[in-house]
Amino acid sequence: MARHDAQIWHACSKMIGLLCLVASILRQHGVSGQRVKVEPEVLSYPGQTVNLRCAFTDATGIQLTMVTWIYEPKDGDRINIAVFHPNFDPNYPDSPVKGRVSFTPSPPNLASPSIEISNVRMTDEGKYICEYATYPRGNEQGITYLVMLAKPQNSASIVTVEAGTNPVVVARCESVDGRPAAQISWVTTANGNATTVSKPGANNTVTMTSEYHMVPTAADNGKDLSCVVAHRTQVKPESFPLKLAVQHAPEVTVVGYDNNWYVGRTHVVLTCLASGNPPPLTAQWKTMSGEMPDTVQITDNVLKVLKVDSAVNTTFVCEVENRIGTGKDQVTVFVREPSVNPSNAGMVAGAVIGSLLALLLVAALIAVLVTRSRRQRQGYRGNGGSDMKTRIFGGGKKASKNGTGVGAGSGGGNNNGPVYVYNDGSSHQGLGEKNNHHHQPLTMGGRPEVVATTPTAQDILLSNELDDAERRKFDELEKEERYDHFSGGAPILQLRPPHDQDDMIGDYLDDDMESQRDGSVISRTAVYV
Structure with a gap:
């Protein structure tokens, strides 16, 4: 059991040691990458001289032994192009840049062993490595990429095509001998697509060619198409505006017929409009019947009818031809009968x-x-019947307090009095007030009952509106009533409204008095009963 634990501990120790070693390597690599300072990228054009700088920034505790510049092409092996040791002279081994490369400044030093390459070529492009040999840390390096630039020659052109049904190349755009390769794009409203290919050019340059493909139609002729070339040597992309050239047969339209050609109309015109690529040369007019009317004159694409008649009742055809084909259009004329000139x-x-x-x-x-007539009739008639007559008449004296009085034939003074209505159709009422809302019965000498009241403002205004002719007509009517209906024995009644104490309407009635044949003076608008 103890032996097994010892094996496990030994394995863990190995793992820890490996991790420590990797960390140390990474740390050293990071330090070395920071110690050797170079420019990441240098740009140059063919024929120029480029300076590739290199320096060791912190050599504390490190002994710098030697520095070597190494060239690594894009497709090739590494080659030493310059070597410097403090105890020896600079050395330039055989390389593509031998004779054009040198240390700068001269004599060089290990602290900053930069180099320069004169009359650079497009083939000099690649990776350049500045590598230090140090003690005790070994080799440390920095990498610079030399990018060779070549400004391309850009161009664009239109390819003339005929309208059809298959895709064809309608435009071409090229960027020749550029370094690096140019980028080409298209801007257009036409319905198509582009294909771009590249091929090697002189001195390690690249030529880019782009073609625009589409199915050309007559509607595409003249549409805008632009080729845009972007390159690293240009401040902004270069644009080439073009117009599509699609050849097609003429498209013809006849205009001028307004569907109002009638017999006798003169100088009506039909015009044949045509568009095509190439442009059509001439237009030919003909009719479906084969005979052109005598009243027709043709000048190029214009057909003029001097006078419309039945012979013009036909179909006119205009044909236009170019190298691609023929186009035509027709108009059928209907001659109408003459209308309003x-x-x-x-x-x-x-x-x-x-x-x-x-x-x-x-x-x-x-x-x-x-x-006006209605308003005048309202001035003569009252509100009570169809044959009522309104009169305003007054006496020669001021009205009494009770508002009644008898008018004398020759009486003078103010003619103040109420408005009376004489009704021929009633046996019970002879005189009555125009407005029947104040009734004051009065009986004199067995005469019919008389009702008096003050005239309204409407009655006075309507009386004032009567012109001279109407007054004369009224005078004649009054005379007929006087001599036809009266024998002279009946007295004239004149009553003044009781409330007219200030003689408000007296002045108006004074102007209404008229002299009679027997020497008396009576009112012109009085009613005789």
């Missing part, structure tokens, strides 16, 4: 509008007259 359309429209305006004006005038 377009030249008189404006006059007809004006006459119609004028008539409508005249009708509206007459209707407005009639409405005004009807409204």
Whole structure:
């Protein structure tokens, strides 16, 4: 049992020792990587001189013995290109850079054994290692990558194709002799795809070629297509704008027919529009019947009809041809019967509008007259019957306190009085007030009952609205009533409203008095009973 435990302890000790060894190696590698300082990458163009710097930053407790520069091409073995030992002169073994490589400064020192390579070539690109031999730590190194640049020659071109059904190359873009290889992309709205290939160029350069493929159609002709080349030697990508060149037969359209060709119409035109690649040369007009009407004139792609007649009732065909093929379009004309002369359309429209305006004006005038007539009739008639007449008349004296009085034929003074209504159709009531809401019965000499009250403002306003012609008409009506219905024996009654103490309407009635043949003065609007 004790022996078994001892074996387990021995195995654990070995494992711990191995882990410690790995840690030590990693630590030493990290330290060495930090001690030798170099530039990670150096860029250069062919023909230039490059400087590859190297330095040992901290040599405390370490003895630097020798330094060696090693060249490792991308595809090849390591080669020593420069060696320096403090006790010997610098040595430059056989290598692709012999005669062009040297230590700098001269004479070199172990603290900073940098080198320079003159007239660099594209084949000089690769990995350069600065390696120190030290005691007691052994070899320590730093790595620099020399990148050779070559600015490419970029170009792009269109490939002229014919419209078809199979994919073809419609554009090509190239980046020649670049280092490193260029990146090519396409920008377009056309429906296609690109393929890019590379091939070695001169002096370890690379040539990139990209082609754009698509199924060309007539609609793709003239579409924009751009090739974009990006390279490390360029500040920004270089763009080459192009336009697709797709050849196709002409596409033809006839315009100008408005479906309103009527007999007698003049100077109507049909135009044949065509597009194609290559451009079409000429257009030919013909009819389905084979005969061109006598009233037709043709000039290139324009067909003009001098005067429309029955012979124009046909189908016109326009054919256009180019190297790829022929395109055509046609229009069928339907000749109609003559309609309203377009030249008189404006006059007809004006006459119609004028008539409508005249009708509206007459209707407005009639409405005004009807409204005026209704208001005037309301001034002559009361509210109680169809044949009532309203009169305003007054006496020659001021009304008594009870509001009644008898008017004299020759009486003067204020003609203040109420509004009376004479009703021919009633045997019980001769005179009555226009507004029947104040009843004051009055009987004089066996006469019919008279009711008096104050005239309303509407009655006075309606009386004022009467013009001269209407007053003359009213005077004639009054005379007929005077001589046809009265024998002269009946007195005229004049009553003044009891509440008209301030003679509010007297002035109005004074202007209403009129002289009679027998020398008396009576009211023009008084009612004779």
